[in-house]
Amino acid sequence: MLAEQKRHRRRATQGNSPVTLADVARIAGVSEITVSRVLRDVASVAAGTRKRVLAAVGDTGYVRNQVAGTLASATSNLVGVVIPSLSNIVFADVLRGIDGGLGPSGYRPVVGITGYDPTVEETLVGSLLAWKPAAMIIVGFEHTDVTRRWLKQSSIRVAELMDIDSAPIDLAVGLSHRAAGQATARHLVARGYRRFGYVGHDWNTDRRARLRWEGLVQALAEAGLALVDQRLNDGPSSTQAGREGLAALLRGGERPDVVVFSNDDMAVGGVFQCLAENIALKHELALFGFNGLDIGQALPMPLSTVRSNRFRIGELAVEHILSRPKRGETLETIDTGFEIVEGATA
Amino acid sequence: MLAEQKRHRRRATQGNSPVTLADVARIAGVSEITVSRVLRDVASVAAGTRKRVLAAVGDTGYVRNQVAGTLASATSNLVGVVIPSLSNIVFADVLRGIDGGLGPSGYRPVVGITGYDPTVEETLVGSLLAWKPAAMIIVGFEHTDVTRRWLKQSSIRVAELMDIDSAPIDLAVGLSHRAAGQATARHLVARGYRRFGYVGHDWNTDRRARLRWEGLVQALAEAGLALVDQRLNDGPSSTQAGREGLAALLRGGERPDVVVFSNDDMAVGGVFQCLAENIALKHELALFGFNGLDIGQALPMPLSTVRSNRFRIGELAVEHILSRPKRGETLETIDTGFEIVEGATA
DNA sequence: CCACGGAATGACAGCGCTGTCATCCGATAA
DNA sequence: TTATCGGATGACAGCGCTGTCATTCCGTGG
The missing domain is CATH 1.10.260.40 (lambda repressor-like DNA-binding domains)
Incomplete structure (x- = not known):
């Protein structure tokens, strides 16, 4: 018929x-x-x-047609990339590093943004894995059980970035935020500061900021000190939030001689607030950030901060993955370190 | 056997x-x-x-396995995204908008970064097209002939973003940079400024900045004015470049009463330079930017600038593409407009 | 009691490539 | 001259799905 x-x-x-x-x-x-x-x-x-x-x-x-080619050869050249946000330049830097590391290799990143939500992350990881990528690059260690299982079970390489304070699924590339917090405290104590204030953001969701805070508090305790005051916002970090946080802190009781911010965006806001209130930076009030963003270094008084090597983290993760495309027996952790940037605000 | x-x-x-x-x-x-x-x-x-x-x-x-699924059904849910850079927060915003617009639709962006190089762009477009994406989103109009041909010939939807001053391949979403330049000039002239300076970046590669400059100069001419001085760097835009650009300009001959910067990053650098040199903003020297970045608005004196709706551009492009997945007969252009942000520096 | 229509399920080929082996051929060695 | 070998090319099946019918089954109305 x-x-x-x-x-x-x-x-x-x-x-x-x-x-x-x-x-x-x-x-x-x-x-x-x-x-x-x-x-x-x-x-x-x-x-x-x-x-x-x-x-x-x-x-x-x-x-x-790469789709047909990938199916036939069972070798994809896509790399799944999962980051929490793009509003924060930090993750854009990581993504830049990833893209840079991928370079002309022909591999392409497929990206997903979680908005710091593990459930969204789970969905994303699922749909990225469905593309049978050659590797997955994901920020942080905080995944749902399902996510972790998928990632483990797919025997592709998995790089968890930014943080090295936990055991990775396969490969971790980043720095110890706890150590960075400790280093901050020691550096400032050594410079003679005694009355520490702290202004933070996303208190309940930003694990790495929290780790830095813990390191800070711990090292202060070891020096026999404690935070005299702090403002822990629950919104995302921003220059504006930094301004407001510092303003609120200064309206509070005891005046600190140095304020540590959860990151540079916040700290730059602090600098602006000091400019607006005519507070002499460093002499009257010292400020300290984290990340080493360009904007902080371009200030009339370069921000004192800690440089995290974000671009390098992305780049290194990719280099490592490309050089050993099969997952190995042992877990690996790569410490990209950090450096204190003296600056002029502390 | x-x-x-x-x-x-x-x-x-x-x-x-x-x-x-x-x-x-x-x-x-x-x-x-x-x-x-x-x-x-x-x-x-x-x-x-x-x-x-x-x-x-x-x-x-x-x-x-989406690879097999895509091959079998001939309908992919990947979207190719080609942007010039991620160092500039502007494109991160666009990417955010794209991701936001894609939302939970299941579509995923595959990204490529050109570094403003049309040849790199060509390679990228080729390798993205090989994934048979449902659509391509690309920044700007400046493509090689090959790129243009590929884009035309693949009958998928193609959105060219940021700029609407040329005819698109299929769909353009953005604003008229020429018009933004003109509006800047008219606004500042109306406020009484007469001696205009200009500090720019990437003079030979950033077409949109160039268009704004042209609009500015043209509208000034219509008011019987001309730039009294300018500094056209060829490096990328940055706060530092803005500082140096303004410093150089001020060392030059005739002192302007207002300086227009190629964008907010540069202008913020200008603000910092004024702070450092103790120049009273607006009264002694007015500054004007472009983009309406958060950082500018968080300054002690909010930057006077033009807001470009970058997030919205990405989002709108995606919405438009998803709502009409087939390329139509006619070319479309969506103007997302811009607004003067009064600010306090001009 | 039977024809009928729709819901639920399945069989099958094929999407456009690539891995594997086989084949062909001319140049070199013996 | 003949056996040998490596370079160049091809045949073929199959990667893991999904589109397109075809089929089965059950409830309903005449």
């Missing part, structure tokens, strides 16, 4: 380039596999043949 | 989840297609069956 003829006449009806390898092969007068070889630059193909193939590719405007 | 047995015993050897639809189907005691239907939530599946399938999915830890 007629149905027999009608069945299965599917075609790449959906837009895109309807030109396939087969078309190119026919035009070039070779087999599909030869075209494939030329395009992937594998195996030996005679110079003349190659030229004919490339010519055919050129005038058909053929574009490879 | 033995070879006959050996051939074609390929397997998803490469890591990832070795669990396939077929496995889940077997365990659930249904056919593959039924599992597929449950997972995609299409067609009707009996409640009991669905439950069994989901259970099987659950305990196998099955993860869909």
Whole structure:
């Protein structure tokens, strides 16, 4: 019956380039596999043949279909990237580092933004994993059980970035935020500060900021000191939040001689607040940040802070993954360290 | 011969989840297609069956293979995104907007960063197109001929962002930078400024900054004015570059009463320079930016600038594409406009 | 009691590539 | 001259899904 003829006449009806390898092969007068070889630059193909193939590719405007290629070869060149936010330049830096590390390797990042929500993260990881990426790069250690299971079970490489204060699923690249907090305290204590204030953000969701705070408080305790006052906002970090946080702190009781901020964005807000209130930076009130953002260093008085090597973190993660594409037996942790930036505000 | 047995015993050897639809189907005691239907939530599946399938999915830890799915259905849910840079918060905002617009639709962005190099862009577009994305989102109008051809020929939707001063391949979403430059000039002239200076960046590569400059100069000319001096750097925009640019300008001959910067990053640098040199903002020297970044608005004296709606540009582009996934007959241009932000520096 | 329609399910081919092996051929060695 | 070998090319199945029918089953109305 007629149905027999009608069945299965599917075609790449959906837009895109309807030109396939087969078309190119026919035009070039070779087999599909030869075209494939030329395009992937594998195996030996005679110079003349190659030229004919490339010519055919050129005038058909053929574009490879990586989807088919990936399915056939079971080797994708996508890398899943999961970050909490892009409002914060810090993660844009990480993403830059990832892209930079990927470079001309042909690998492409597929990104997802969680908004710091582990449930969203779970959904994202699921849909990224569905693309059978060559690797997954994800910020932080805080995942749902399902997420963690998926990540473990997919035997691709998994890099958890920014933080190294926990055991990774496979590879961790970052710095110890606790150590950074401690270093901050020791540095400031050594410079003679005694009355410490703190202005924070996202108190309940930003684990790394919390770790820094813990390190700070702990090292202060070891020096026989404690925070004289603090303002712990629960909103996201921003310059404005920093201004308001410092303003509130200063309206409070005991006046600190140095205020540590949860990060540079906040600290820059603090600097602006001092400018607005005519408080002499460092002499009257010292300020200290975290991250080492450009903006802080471009201030009339460069911000005293701790440099985290964000770009490098992304880049290093990628380099590491590309150099060992198979997951190994042992967990790895790469410490990218941090440096105190003396600056002029503390 | 033995070879006959050996051939074609390929397997998803490469890591990832070795669990396939077929496995889940077997365990659930249904056919593959039924599992597929449950997972995609299409067609009707009996409640009991669905439950069994989901259970099987659950305990196998099955993860869909979108690669195979995309190949079979010829409908991808990847969106190619090509931006010039991530160092500039502006493009991070656009990317945020894109991600936000994509929301829970299941579409995922695959990103590429060109570094403002059309050749890199060409390579990127080629490799993104190879993933047969549902759409391409790209910043600007400046493409190589090859890029343009590929984009046209792939009949997917193509959104060119930020700029609307040229004819798009398919859809343009952004603002008229020329108009923004003109508005800046008129606004400042109306406020009584007469001696205009200009500090710019990336003079040879940032077409949109150039368009704003042209609009500015043109509208000044219409008011019988001209720039009294300018500093056109060729490096990327940064706060530091803005500081140095203004410093250089002020060391120059005629002192302007207002300086327009190519963007807010640069202008914030200008503000810092004034703070450092103790120049009274607005009264002694007025400054004006472009973009309306948070940082500028958090300054002790909020920066006078023009707000570009970057997040909205990304979001709108996505919304538009999702609502009409097929390319139409006619070219479309969506003007997201801009607003003068009065601020306190001009 | 039977025809009928719709819900639930399945069979099957094929999406566009690539891995694997086989084949062909001319150049070199014996 | 003949056996040998490596370079160049091809045939073929299959990667893991989904679109397209086809089929089965059950409740309903005449």
